Amino acid sequence: MLKKLSIAAMSMALAMPVFAEKEFEDHNNMMDHGDGHLMDMTGGMIMGQNTDTLPGGCDSIAATKEITVHAGHKYAEKFPGRMYAFDVQEYQFEPCTKLTVNFINDDSVRHQWMMHGLPKYLYPKGMFHMEVTGPGKISGTLIFPPGDKTYLVHCDIAQHMEKGMKGQLKIGKGDGDLPSIPGVTAYVIQDDYSDSKDDEDESIVEAVTEEMTEIKEKVVGNDSFFSGITIIGLAIGLIMAPLLARRFKDMTVGEVLMDVLGLVKAGFELISKAILWLIGLVKK
Amino acid sequence: MQKNPLGILLGTAVMLMPFSASAAVSLPKTVEVDRGEVEAVCNENNPEWREAQTIEGVEIQESLRCSPDNPYSIAAEVKGTNNLSMEAVMNTHYAIDGIIKKNDMDGDGDPDLIIIKLEVAELNGHSPDFKGVVPTFDIAPGIQPAMWVFAPKSRGMATNSFVGVDANPLLRAPSPVIRVEQGDTIWIQLENTHYFPHTIHLHGVDHPFIDAKGEGNDGVPQTSDKFVLPGQSKTYEIRPRTPGTFVYHCHVQTHVHLAMGLVGMFIVEENRPNNWVQTFNVGAGQVRHPAKAILERFDSEYDLHYHAMDKELHSIVQDYNDPRLIARKMNREYDMTDSTEDYHTLNGRSFPYTLRESMIVTEPDQNIKIRMFNSTGEQLAMHTHGHKGTITHYDGVEHNPIAQITRDIYDLAPAQRNDLKISTIDDGFHSYGEGIWIFHDHREKGITTDGMNPGGNVSALVYKSFLDEIGMPKGIGESPMQLFTKKFQQRKLPVWQNIDSWNSLGEVDADGYVAPPASVAAAPDVTPGSAVNIPAEEDNAFRNLIMGLFLGLLAYLVVVKREKITALLSSLKGG
Numbered sequence: 030m031l032k033k034l035s036i037a038a039m040s041m042a043l044a045m046p047v048f049a050e051k052e053f054e055d056h057n058n059m060m061d062h063g064d065g066h067l068m069d070m071t072g073g074m075i076m077g078q079n080t081d082t083l084p085g086g087c088d089s090i091a092a093t094k095e096i097t098v099h100a101g102h103k104y105a106e107k108f109p110g111r112m113y114a115f116d117v118q119e120y121q122f123e124p125c126t127k128l129t130v131n132f133i134n135d136d137s138v139r140h141q142w143m144m145h146g147l148p149k150y151l152y153p154k155g156m157f158h159m160e161v162t163g164p165g166k167i168s169g170t171l172i173f174p175p176g177d178k179t180y181l182v183h184c185d186i187a188q189h190m191e192k193g194m195k196g197q198l199k200i201g202k203g204d205g206d207l208p209s210i211p212g213v214t215a216y217v218i219q220d221d222y223s224d225s226k227d228d229e230d231e232s233i234v235e236a237v238t239e240e241m242t243e244i245k246e247k248v249v250g251n252d253s254f255f256s257g258i259t260i261i262g263l264a265i266g267l268i269m270a271p272l273l274a275r276r277f278k279d280m281t282v283g284e285v286l287m288d289v290l291g292l293v294k295a296g297f298e299l300i301s302k303a304i305l306w307l308i309g310l311v312k313k
Numbered sequence: 314m315q316k317n318p319l320g321i322l323l324g325t326a327v328m329l330m331p332f333s334a335s336a337a338v339s340l341p342k343t344v345e346v347d348r349g350e351v352e353a354v355c356n357e358n359n360p361e362w363r364e365a366q367t368i369e370g371v372e373i374q375e376s377l378r379c380s381p382d383n384p385y386s387i388a389a390e391v392k393g394t395n396n397l398s399m400e401a402v403m404n405t406h407y408a409i410d411g412i413i414k415k416n417d418m419d420g421d422g423d424p425d426l427i428i429i430k431l432e433v434a435e436l437n438g439h440s441p442d443f444k445g446v447v448p449t450f451d452i453a454p455g456i457q458p459a460m461w462v463f464a465p466k467s468r469g470m471a472t473n474s475f476v477g478v479d480a481n482p483l484l485r486a487p488s489p490v491i492r493v494e495q496g497d498t499i500w501i502q503l504e505n506t507h508y509f510p511h512t513i514h515l516h517g518v519d520h521p522f523i524d525a526k527g528e529g530n531d532g533v534p535q536t537s538d539k540f541v542l543p544g545q546s547k548t549y550e551i552r553p554r555t556p557g558t559f560v561y562h563c564h565v566q567t568h569v570h571l572a573m574g575l576v577g578m579f580i581v582e583e584n585r586p587n588n589w590v591q592t593f594n595v596g597a598g599q600v601r602h603p604a605k606a607i608l609e610r611f612d613s614e615y616d617l618h619y620h621a622m623d624k625e626l627h628s629i630v631q632d633y634n635d636p637r638l639i640a641r642k643m644n645r646e647y648d649m650t651d652s653t654e655d656y657h658t659l660n661g662r663s664f665p666y667t668l669r670e671s672m673i674v675t676e677p678d679q680n681i682k683i684r685m686f687n688s689t690g691e692q693l694a695m696h697t698h699g700h701k702g703t704i705t706h707y708d709g710v711e712h713n714p715i716a717q718i719t720r721d722i723y724d725l726a727p728a729q730r731n732d733l734k735i736s737t738i739d740d741g742f743h744s745y746g747e748g749i750w751i752f753h754d755h756r757e758k759g760i761t762t763d764g765m766n767p768g769g770n771v772s773a774l775v776y777k778s779f780l781d782e783i784g785m786p787k788g789i790g791e792s793p794m795q796l797f798t799k800k801f802q803q804r805k806l807p808v809w810q811n812i813d814s815w816n817s818l819g820e821v822d823a824d825g826y827v828a829p830p831a832s833v834a835a836a837p838d839v840t841p842g843s844a845v846n847i848p849a850e851e852d853n854a855f856r857n858l859i860m861g862l863f864l865g866l867l868a869y870l871v872v873v874k875r876e877k878i879t880a881l882l883s884s885l886k887g888g
Contacts, residue, residue, distance in 0.1 A: 062399070070395065072410045074468060102544035110635040112508035112543050136544035138432065138504040139408070139466070145475075154475050160468060162410065162504070163544075187434040187448060187471040187484060191441060191634060192508050209441045216441035220635050263861040267869055 054165035064153055067169075072139070072162030075169040077152040080127075084151055084174035087125035094128050096120065098142055100184065100194065101135035101163070108211040110220075111193030113184065115142075118210050120182075120198040124175040134163030141184040144198065148174050177201035341823040343816050348806050352454055352797040355379035355669060355783045363784065369401060371589070374601045374613065377777065379669040379784035382594075382601060383482065390593045391602050393424065406483045408466040412592050416498075422587030427493055428500045429592060430466035433507035433575070434484045435459065441634045448472045448480035453663040453762050455799035458627035458656055461573040463488040463513075463561075465593050466504065483595060486661030487618045487688070488561075488577030490594035492604070495556045495584040501549040503541050508636045510540035510565050511575065513549055516728065517559035517709055518579050520551040532564045540565060556581045556606075557709020558684045558730040568649050572626060576688045578616055578730075581709075582606060597660040598671045603682075611682040611734075615673055619725070619754070619770055620661070621654035621689035624763065654689060657759045657769035664760070664771040665796040668785060673774040675737050677747060683733040687725035693759065695723045697735070699750035700774065701743055706732035719743075722755060735774070747776035749786040765804055767796065 056073025065078035083090070099116035108114060113136075122128060134140045141160045149155045152171070161167045177200065184194040197207045208217045280288065357380055365375040368388040376382065385404035389397050393414030394407050402409060413428035437446040437457040446457055448471045467483045493499050503513050514532030522537060524530040529537030530549055541547040563575035578597065582590050585605035594600055597616040600607075607614050626649075629642045656663060660671045675681060683702070687693045703719040706712060708730050719742075723731050736743040753760050753771040762768030775786045800806045809818035871878065 060399075062403075068399070068409060070409055072408055074409075076469075102542070110637060112636050137546035138506045138544055139468075143470075156475070158469070162408070162466075185470045185472070186432075186506050187436070187480075188438050188508060189506070191439060191447075192636065216634065218441050218444065218634075220633050220638055222635075222638070261858065261861060263865045263868075265858075265862055265865060267865040269862075269865070271869070 052164070056161055056165055056167040066153075071165075072160075073165065073167045074160040075158070075167065077147065077157035077171060078169050079151060079157075079172050080170045082151060082172065084125070084148055084172060086175040087172070089125070090127045090172065091123045091125040092127070094122060094126055095131065096128065097131040097133060099133045099135055100140040100142065103135060105193045105211075108193055111211055113140075113189045113192050113194040114211055115182075115194060115196050118196040118213055120196070121203070122173060122198070122200055124173060124177075124201050126200070127170065127172045129168060129170045130159065131166060131168045132159045132161060133166045134161045136163045138163065139186060140189070140194070141186060142182055143185050144171075144180050144182050146178070146180055147171070173200050177204050179203040179205055179207060181207055338829045341821050341826040343819040344822040345816060346800070346806055346810060346820045348795055348798045348810075349800045350798065351794050354665075354785050354793065354797060359383075369397060371602060374599070374603070376599055376601055377674045377780055377784050378599070378672050381784075382596070382599075384601070386482075386595065387591060387601050390591045390595075391589050393427075393592070406467045406469065406481045408468040411466040411468075414589075414592075418498075419496075423494065423589050425496070426498045426500075427592065428502060429491060430502045430504060431463045431513070432466050432504050433511055434462055434464045434471065434480075435507065435630065436462060436480055436484060436486065436574075437631065439631050439634050445478070446631055447478045448484060449478050450480045450485055450661070451666070452486070452656060452658055452661065453666055453768060454797055454802050456656065456663065456762060456802055458622050458624060459573075459630045460486050460622075460627065461507065461570065461575050462486050463503075463563075463575060463577060465489055465595065485596055486574050486658065487597055487620055488574060490578040490580060490597050490616045490618070491561065492580045492582060492590045492592055492594065492600075493553065494588055494590050494604070495553060495581050497552065499551050499553070501551070501561075502546060503549070504546045505541045505543055508543050509570075509640065510534075510542050511563045511570065512538050512541055512547070512565055513561055514564040515549065515551060515559070515561050515579060517557065517730075518551060518561070518581065519553040519555050520549070524550040534565055538564075553581045555709075556583045558686065558706065558732055559709050560686065560688075560728060560730070562688075566644055569626060569643050569647065571688065572622065572649070572690065574620065576620075578618055578684065578686050580616070580684065596670060599673075607682055610680065612679040613673075613675070614682040615684070616660075617671070617683060617685045618660055619685070619687050619689060619693055619695075620658045621691070621759075622656040622658070623649075623652040624655045626652065627656075649690075652690075654691065654758075655763040657689070657754065657761070659770040659772050663762045664768050665793055667770070667772040668793075671772045672784075672786070673735075673752075673772075674777060674780060675735075675774060676777050677737050677739055677744075679737045681735040681737070683735060685723065685725060685731045685733060687727055687729055690727055691756070692727070693725040694755040695725065695752065696755040697721055697723075697750065697752040697774065699745045699748055700735050700737070702733040702735045704731050705734050706730070737776075747778055749776075749779045749788060750774045762802060765802065766808075768802075 054071060056069055056071065059067040059069045059073055059075065061067050065076060067075040067078055102113055104114040104116045105111040130142060132142045139160060139162050141158065144157045145155060147155045147157055157171045159167050159169045180198045180200065182196045182198050183190040193211050195210055197210055206214050208214050359381065362381045362384055363376055366373050366384055368384055369392065371388040371391045373384045373387050383405060385401050386407065388401055389405050389407050390412060394402050394409055394411045395413045395415065411430055414424035416424060416426040418425040436448060436450040437459045440447050446459065449457055450460065451457055462485065464484050467481060471481060471484060473479045473481045501513060503511065505511055512532040512534060520530055522531050531537040534540055559579040559581065561577055561579045563570040582604035583606035588605040590604045591600055591602040594616050597618045600614040600616060603614040626647055629647065630639055633639050633642065659667050662670060673681060685695060701719050701721050702723065703717050704712060704723060705717060723733065725731055738744055739746040751771055751773045754769065760766055760769040760771050773786055779787050781787045795801050795806055798806065807818065807820045810816065812818050
């Protein structure tokens with residue numbers, strides 16, 4: 030067992046050359062699996078390849094074009110807030126154009142150049158799709174159908190389109206612009222960039238308001254000395270003070286007390302009279 | 314006749330009183346809440362995938378659950394995508410270079426150089442184009458927290474089809490279980506397809522600090538590694554000498570990246586001749602091609618990965634698209650010390666979805682190997698009904714066989730692994746006999762989905778005699794139908810709706826309900842010593858009024874007589 034392991038360790042050195050820096054790979058020797066599906070063993074793939082079948086409505090190939098599309102993290106630099114992008118976001122071709130796309134991946138991860146909405150009788154699932162594990166190059170060809178239409182081209186790896194790897198390809202005049210194309214159209218759903226610092230201030234205000242409310246509740250609460258009734262009493266006191274001052278002018282403390290007592294007595298007499306009157310009413 | 318209309322009116326009112334009174338004092342009525350769409354208990358049944366079979370020489374065990382793993386994927390995981398026919402690989406979502414196996418360096422019949430490629434995928438992520446998340450991965454009906462996972466390298470679309478937005482089967486939680494053979498040379502190639510930097514730290518796995526090229530190999534940016542930036546790739550190189558149940562996880566902003574789901578089980582199987590191990594167990598659960606050493610002692614093997622999520626953290630990436638904003642919210646504004654875990658999952662799903670994928674299916678007199686892993690932030694207390702399991706290994710290290718503990722609660726600290734041996738011998742100790750025996754966290758929040766029970770990390774150990782033809786347990790209890798509705802998961806369905814013929818514990822409809830005047834309390838109990846002396850609440854209004862009056866007058870006096878008071882004060886000072 031140990032011997033076997035040591036043999037394995039020795040032979041590891043032999044395996045080392047495999048573990049080298051990723052080199053640029055030209056995926057030009059792919060196996061044809063039929064139906065326009067080409068693939069190799071190192072991560073290159075094309076689906077929907079069509080070099081010679083004319084779509085219905087095209088009498089002939091209107092033009093033969095070739096483009097080179099780069100994909101990678103670095104192309105997002107000119108679009109702040111994006112992470113991945115193609116080097117070009119918009120293309121335009123005549124209907125019935127035969128287009129060859131040289132797709133170059135400048136990253137060390139998988140990227141795709143995927144197009145939807147093509148006629149399904151010609152392109153399986155209506156799709157033309159190139160995929161390559163970078164860094165590498167892959168070339169594919171398709172023939173566009175007639176009619177003005179805007180096609181979405183994107184990388185379908187999770188979040189790559191959402192984070193910028195998206196473009197549009199117009200055939201003829203196209204039929205409008207697609208949303209969220211970096212540098213071309215805006216997001217449908219926008220991010221909220223309101224400064225977090227403001228949010229914090231707001232929340233402080235809220236917190237203070239909350240605390241004040243709490244304190245107020247405590248202060249104005251029924252069981253406290255400083256109740257709402259106290260405040261009302263305070264107000265009445267302040268308003269009545271000058272009136273009382275006039276009434277009690279030039280009186281001694283004793284006289285004032287006697288006067289107040291007299292007032293209270295009169296008040297009580299009034300109340301008891303009222304009660305007696307009510308009792309009398311009931312008796313009747 | 315018309316002499317006393319008032320008397321007649323009063324008389325009528327008195328006579329009608331019994332009827333009006335019954336309406337006036339009744340409580341609000343009961344209503345039945347529409348539970349909405351009920352999902353199929355088992356939604357995707359591929360009957361042919363459930364059978365025991367051999368694909369291109371790879372033996373695959375039977376898997377009777379509702380959603381079995383695709384056997385072609387298992388064949389790719391065992392042989393490597395490079396040794397499998399193109400037709401077979403086309404039946405999977407694997408990239409053609411996803412798992413490379415070659416170089417039988419010791420001549421024992423199995424490959425000794427294993428190249429594993431991992432990408433990073435966001436599940437239930439944001440789209441700037443529509444309201445909704447993509448690609449979707451429901452942990453329970455309608456429950457879609459955003460997650461990050463390491464995923465095997467796939468090819469084609471992130472979604473399962475061209476019409477839906479559900480993720481393809483390789484993009485799922487948890488991050489896949491990685492299985493290798495002791496002594497093999499393993500290259501783990503992290504291809505960072507995500508928009509943030511990540512690394513891989515091999516927790517517990519034998520690995521050198523510096524690899525053969527002089528690069529850091531421990532995955533820790535503070536000590537050994539550079540960030541693996543978006544679009545970049547990095548290879549970790551190991552040759553593990555010790556077998557066991559270990560872990561791999563991202564070590565960048567670990568507190569949130571691990572919680573988001575960048576964590577998985579890493580298992581090193583004992584070295585045996587001609588031992589082709591199943592490199593990935595996607596979605597964890599049953600290992601349908603167990604390693605040689607496992608089959609020597611066990612009939613079946615299961616990987617159980619427990620995770621938990623705080624919905625505040627897991628919604629950040631759904632609320633924003635700009636990676637700079639997400640980084641700020643996640644790294645600086647989210648405070649994990651104030652967090653609570655809301656979703657509790659087993660193998661990426663919560664009950665009842667766990668019944669589709671993560672059941673343990675068994676027969677009497679079998680031995681089952683279970684590897685449990687806790688990637689939540691808290692201690693777990695896993696409990697098995699009907700069985701007492703023996704903990705054979707802690708953190709991948711065998712416990713002294715004489716001292717091994719057999720129990721029914723297995724506590725798991727965060728990041729801890731327990732290997733369990735469950736025996737189905739009906740001896741009243743190891744097993745109480747055949748049945749549907751659930752197993753779950755016994756911290757009760759663990760059996761909820763955001764507080765809604767039943768949910769969370771509950772699953773079941775089910776004997777074949779209790780399994781129906783679509784792979785669901787033949788329960789004899791209450792119907793699980795309502796659990797398969799979004800309404801239940803959204804807390805809109807009364808848990809006990811229609812519990813009996815007149816829905817006695819149904820929803821209250823208090824719309825327009827006006828409570829009748831409260832009745833007068835019955836005479837108090839005057840038995841000596843029976844009443845507690847509670848002081849009546851004092852009414853302080855009059856006292857407060859007088860006090861206010863007094864203070865008001867005082868204030869007026871102070872203002873009016875301010876000159877005298879000042880003079881008095883200064884004379885006192887001067888005196």
